[in-house]
Every structure is written in C-alpha cells, then in structure tokens.
Amino acid sequence: AEISVVGLQASGKTSFVNVIGSGQWSEDVVPTVAFNYRKVRKGNITLKIWDVAGQPKFRSMWERYCNGVDAIIFVVDSADTEKFDTARFELHQLLSQASLNGVPLLVLGNKNDVDGHAPVKDLIKALQLDKIQGRPVSCYSCSMKSQHNLDIVLRWLAERSH
Numbered sequence: 001a002e003i004s005v006v007g008l009q010a011s012g013k014t015s016f017v018n019v020i021g022s023g024q025w026s027e028d029v030v031p032t033v034a035f036n037y038r039k040v041r042k043g044n045i046t047l048k049i050w051d052v053a054g055q056p057k058f059r060s061m062w063e064r065y066c067n068g069v070d071a072i073i074f075v076v077d078s079a080d081t082e083k084f085d086t087a088r089f090e091l092h093q094l095l096s097q098a099s100l101n102g103v104p105l106l107v108l109g110n111k112n113d114v115d116g117h118a119p120v121k122d123l124i125k126a127l128q129l130d131k132i133q134g135r136p137v138s139c140y141s142c143s144m145k146s147q148h149n150l151d152i153v154l155r156w157l158a159e160r161s162h
C-alpha cells in the first residue's frame with residue numbers, strides 16, 4: 001500500500017514511520033523539511049510511505065503527496081489540546097480537495113503515554129470526524145513511545161494493501 005502521513009508539526013509523523021520501519025523511538029527527531037520517502041516491509045505487505053512535513057509553510061504540499069495514495073494517516077498530538085482547532089482546520093481543508101475524494105482516512109491520536117491526553121471520543125468531537133463523508137474514517141489512540149496500539153494500526157494498513 002502507498003500511504004501519506006500528514007498532520008501538524010511535532011505530532012509524531014516521523015516517529016511513527018521510524019517505529020514501524022525499524023522499531024526505533026527517539027526523543028530527538030529532526031523536524032522534517034518538505035518530505036521523506038520510505039519503503040517498509042512488514043510481513044507480506046510493503047508500505048510505501050510519504051512522511052510529509054507539518055510546519056505551516058509545508059502544509060500546502062500535503063494534497064500533492066496524498067493524491068493517489070491508498071490511505072491518508074493524519075497524526076495528532078493528543079496531549080496538545082490547544083492545537084486541536086488548528087488540526088481540525090487543516091484536516092478539513094485537506095479533505096475538501098476533490099482530488100482526495102474517497103481516500104480512506106486514519107486519524108492517530110498519538111502520545112497517549114502523556115498524562116492528560118484526549119481519548120478517541122474527545123478527538124472525534126474536537127476534529128469533527130463525524131462530519132467527514134464519502135470515505136472510510138477510523139481513529140485510534142496510540143503512542144510511538146510505548147508502541148501502544150501499533151498492532152491495530154498495522155492491521156488497518158494491511159487491509160488497505162493490494
């Protein structure tokens with residue numbers, strides 16, 4: 001499957017790709033400039049992953065990298081509740097692009113190892129995921145640090161592979 005990983009800066013996109021690619025989590029990850037491309041083999045599936053930068057100046061590139069993929073992963077720092085409004089705006093802005101109609105969406109509420117993180121129910125509300133139409137939408141709470149729920153994320157991705 002070919003997937004694109006987007007979301008605000010410091011939400012943990014590169015950490016996600018590192019953890020599924022090599023099982024490595026680190027406190028020190030350099031903010032992504034533009035994008036990274038990585039091919040990851042997991043069992044009998046191969047994932048081609050576009051890890052796109054989340055700083056404001058790079059957000060206009062998201063659509064280009066999401067165009068034609070099998071799934072979009074939108075990563076949110078579930079402990080940084082002050083950024084939920086911006087995350088919701090950017091997510092809905094992206095999904096309003098006609099070129100991305102029907103592409104399955106997986107929202108990851110990352111950093112659930114941090115105290116005070118929002119559970120899935122709160123993320124669905126804050127990001128207005130119930131208003132998204134015309135595509136499959138899933139939302140999981142997870143942590144790249146503890147690798148919590150990584151198994152269900154990989155299962156979701158395997159279902160999108162062909």
Ligand SMILES: Nc1nc2c(ncn2[C@@H]2O[C@H](COP(=O)(O)OP(=O)(O)OP(=O)(O)O)[C@@H](O)[C@H]2O)c(=O)[nH]1
Pocket residue numbers: 007008009010011012013014015016026027028029030031032033052053054055075110111112113114142143144145146
């Ligand atoms: N506590 C905790 N920290 C995390 C987790 N995942 C990532 N981080 C940290 O969050 C910071 C940002 O992670 P990145 O993976 O660089 O975030 P990014 O979304 O790729 O950021 P950009 O490339 O700038 O868009 C790093 O210090 C990571 O170590 C997690 O599950 N728990």
Ligand SMILES: [Mg+2]
Pocket residue numbers: 013014015030031032051052053054
């Ligand atoms: Mg990054």
